[in-house]
Amino acid sequence: MKFSKTTAVVAAAVVVASLTLAGCSAGSTSTGSHIAADAKQTINVWGWAGAPGKDVMAGVISGFEKANPSITVKFTEIASLDYKNKATLALSSKDSIDVVGVSPSAWAADNASYLLPVSKWPNGAALVSKYQPQTIDQMKKLFPDDEIRAVPFGSSGSVVGFYNADLLKKAGLSAPPKTWADFTKLADSLKGTGIVPAVMPSDSWFQDEFLTTLVGQTDPSFWNNIRYNNGSFDTKSYIDALAKYKSLYDTGLFDKSTLDLAYSDAMALFDQGKAAVVFNGSWEAGRLLASYRAANKVQPSDVGAMGVPADSADQVSARSFLDVTYAIPVASTHQAAAEKFIEYTTAGAGVDAWASSLGFIPAEKNWKLPSGLLTTDVETSGYATLQTLIGAPSSDRNNLSNLSAQIGTYILQVVNGTMTPEAAAKQAEADHKSGKYN
């Protein structure tokens, strides 16, 4: 086949023009020519596993799409361990994300420049007034200039305990143990039964969560001091908490044979009725629901929630903070639809759909748990306990995740007797000051 010179020139011109137009079109996406909320469109929502997860979000999304037939939601769930890196890369490459889950940690500040300030959202100011003021205050702490770039979804607290009400009854306890003396009664009643008094994930980040909860019982300002005032780990209260934690294993209240349990193994032991209490975060509160227990073959017939016991009952506390927040990337071209979705999910009709799974306490003002969800007194009082612990925390659970994972390894060494509490506190402080972990 032969082409004339003119044909070749025309073809080349067409190709160049097409490429230029394609380039312009791509450019317009990234610079943000915005599509109206009522136009037919698809929005991309990114979140990490468990926040609150694809299964739970499916109900929220289907409700939203029914209420907004012109908007289709594509939800992408990413493993929590990979989320921060993947989301950072996607945001910096201006990928087409319209709603992004923001981890309420140092990550939020690191990625602030990719997120649209809420004041610039189409109805941002009105939306902010729909959340509990405490959650907005916490949100401000996440960003460097007090200008919030995300809105709260829900809060969680850590560490809390979930107890097997059947085993507590057998031990003669009418209420969950609030002090270590009460907990000793429970442990004594289980001797020789093959059931351990308590389990928890041995993952180093969780060990740090537990230790920080123990410190918070005697020194509530400890963590906020570290987080916001450049305070030190090498304090008497931290060293005392390390010694206390070690003593819990040395005296047999906690079983050393559980120190190698991965997250899922610890939860499985409790679910199989082989542990009286499992310590974890309030995001595991789904076990309070009879429907959850039936669907997941959880052995205990009734499950309640409690705080981590302390030397005296009035010291029982937990740290809490926002757990999931939602933002709109600067590069999104669907900002109006994205805001509609965020409003529906965090402060609208969508809240009940995810909050009923009890993973997080919604940030929405005046939200109440739908009636009939919790069926027993143990479940109901357990949820009330969680609300109290989260509502009045010892300090913020505004974590430095990488540092937390490192310090957790020292805590495990203290429990194993290969490091002294004093040395662990010194090393934790050295790591904190080094700046290499966050």
Added chain:
Amino acid sequence: MTIREQPRQVLKRRASKRSDWKVALVFLLPLLVMYAIYYLYSIGFLASTSTTKVSVTFFNSIDVGWRNYAQLLTDPVFIRSMVNNILFACISIVAALTVAFFIATALATGVRAKRFFYLIFLLPALMPLSLVATIFGSMLTERTGILNQTLRAIGLGALAQPWLTQPGLAFAVVAVIFCYLIGLPIMYYTADLSALPTESLEAALLDGAGTFRIMRSIIYPMMRGTHITIILSLLLGSFRSLEVVLFSTRGGPGQSTEIVGSYIYGFATSGGPTIGFVSAVSIIVLVIALVLSIAQMVVTRPRKDMR
């Protein structure tokens, strides 16, 4: 050949050598260019990133000079990771040079069901390392692991141990997993055994040498090249054995089984501005690997009188 003819032939040979060299260069050039771009650029990029504080986006990096290196070289966890790395490599080398050599030689003598045994020994090396390590890890948990449960069931509960929470035991567990992968050394030895000249073995047999004497005094020294290949491949491979540690002990207890790979992994996946620090670790590992490779070239270089 006359004396007058000699210089002409020497010149001819030299010219031919020069032209061979040019032909070789033409063939090698595309590959060299690719290597230069791929490796030199990567190394240069790593080196420049290693003096910054930056996240995975590589935007808004802050120049921190040598601080990453200073922190690294004074970090006891990094030093322990390096030491562990070398110790695990040494243990697996000892296992390869003894057990793997013995198995390969024994199988080469023509035992029955030879192929079946090859399969048994090679299979772990062919399986994904992450799977092998995960199975080991779950088998060895103190309370729920199958090993301790079996020991308790047969009345040997006293032997049940906290395999993953006692530093010494956990170290031994990781060492065993490293040794468990002796399939590849067996394969190296088997390949080399088939090319071994048989005259020396026949002579030894005629002289009345026993099996173990032949193994120790004839075959083992004749396989010097294979030993060196195995030593270096295991040593360098240990720096890439992240899965072994990550899926068995997770570096614990208390980072006592941490290796360089798991150390890097922890920082690289943190999601914070730690990529500069990770690059500094990578440069140091690269230098160590380079030193080992140069050592390999020096050790395996044929002696001058053998050239």
